[in-house]
Every structure is written in structure tokens, then in C-alpha cells.
Amino acid sequence: MGLQQEKAVVVFSGGQDSTTCLFWAKKTFAEVVTVTFAYGQRHAQEIDVARTIAQEQNVEHHVLDLSLFSQLAPNALTNKSMAIEQEEGELPSTFVPGRNLVFLSMAGILASQVGAKHIVTGVCETDFSGYPDCRDAFIKSLNVTLNLSMDDSFVIHTPLMWLDKAETWKMADELHSFSYVRDRTLTCYEGVMGQGCGECPACELRNQGLQRYQEEKRQQEGLS
Structure with missing residues (x-):
């Protein structure tokens, strides 16, 4: 059976990466949850x-x-009193220990209940800020563990794994979802929709990638 006849669960935050993955999954699979x-x-x-x-x-x-999660470890994503920062050589204060391990495990359990064999997540090793649970090695390891734990055959898909933010914008454009992802998602750590506050680390990374992609696109159009 081809992927276009199968069902997938998308781990979905409503941010740029997971929304791009949602559009990718809708194009790739017959049904998406x-x-x-x-x-x-x-x-x-x-x-x-x-x-x-x-x-x-x-x-x-x-x-x-x-x-x-908020009871287990202090981090800036679950504790508003903590500053969003990163010391050289250390993980960012936004790192939530075990988050993707738990999220993907829960997604696998849900997949087993809704009859899906595919799990899609927007983790990325290129722009992962040092998060160990965004690495390709971790995803491959967890995929094996998930299948062994439930005696099943799930496949974890990471369509953004080797893309930088400019390439992620390119993917959104190719999926005809560029404007939607730009204007309708929430990636900003300060809670500002669309292109965000422009100052937090998430916005800086997103907007740098957007500017780089738009410049590359203008150059390509100028050559054509």
C-alpha cells in the first residue's frame, strides 16, 4: 500500500515547522490526524x-x-519567570528535558488507537539549537523502541530534519502554503502571531530564514 492510501498522526504545535509538516502530510497521506x-x-x-x-x-x-512537565524540571517554556537565554556551550533555557521522547511516545499510542502507522514531527537537526531530542539518531532509536514496545510497525517521518529555516520556507512555498504559514502560525516565544516579536530567538531564526529564502528566490527569478 502506498503512502497516499495510509493514515498519519502529526505532532502539531501550530508553529511554523509543525504547520509546514501538516501540509506535507496532507499531500503525502490519505488521512491526517x-x-x-x-x-x-x-x-x-x-x-x-x-x-x-x-x-x-x-x-x-x-x-x-x-x-x-512543569513539575519535573525548570525551563523557560513552562516557567514564565525564567528568562529565555542560552549560555555558550550549554542548552538553551527553553529546553524541556524528554519532551520529544514523551510527545512521540504519546503520538504512537494515539496512532495505535486511530489506526495510523505513520507519525510526523517537525524536529530538525540543522536548526535544533543543541536540543538532543531533535537529532536524527534519537528519532531512529525511538522508532525502533516504539515498535518494540507495542509490537507494531510505525514509521516516524521527519521531513524537516536536514533543512535550515530558509529551506523550510521553500518547502512551505512549494506546498502552496507560504502565506498561511507566515501569517497564521505561532512560533514566537513572546506569543505574537505571524512573524512574531522579531526579537526572541525563535523569531530571529524564523525571520533570518525567511529573508534568506526571499533573497534567494529573487536572485533565481532574476536569472530566469
């Missing part, structure tokens, strides 16, 4: 944005409660 996690994140608005996008894209949406 999204799952968003409420883990005490800095902006609960993220959940509302994800829900709205899922509705607009006509895909089934689940919200799972993982609020225990």
Missing part, C-alpha cells in the same frame, strides 16, 4: 492556534494533557 500537547507551555494560546489551524485544514485534532 493532529495531536497537540498541553504541557504548561509559556503561551496556552499555542493550543488555540493549533486547534484553529486543524479546523481550517479539516483534520481531526486531539489535545492531550501533559501538564506534569
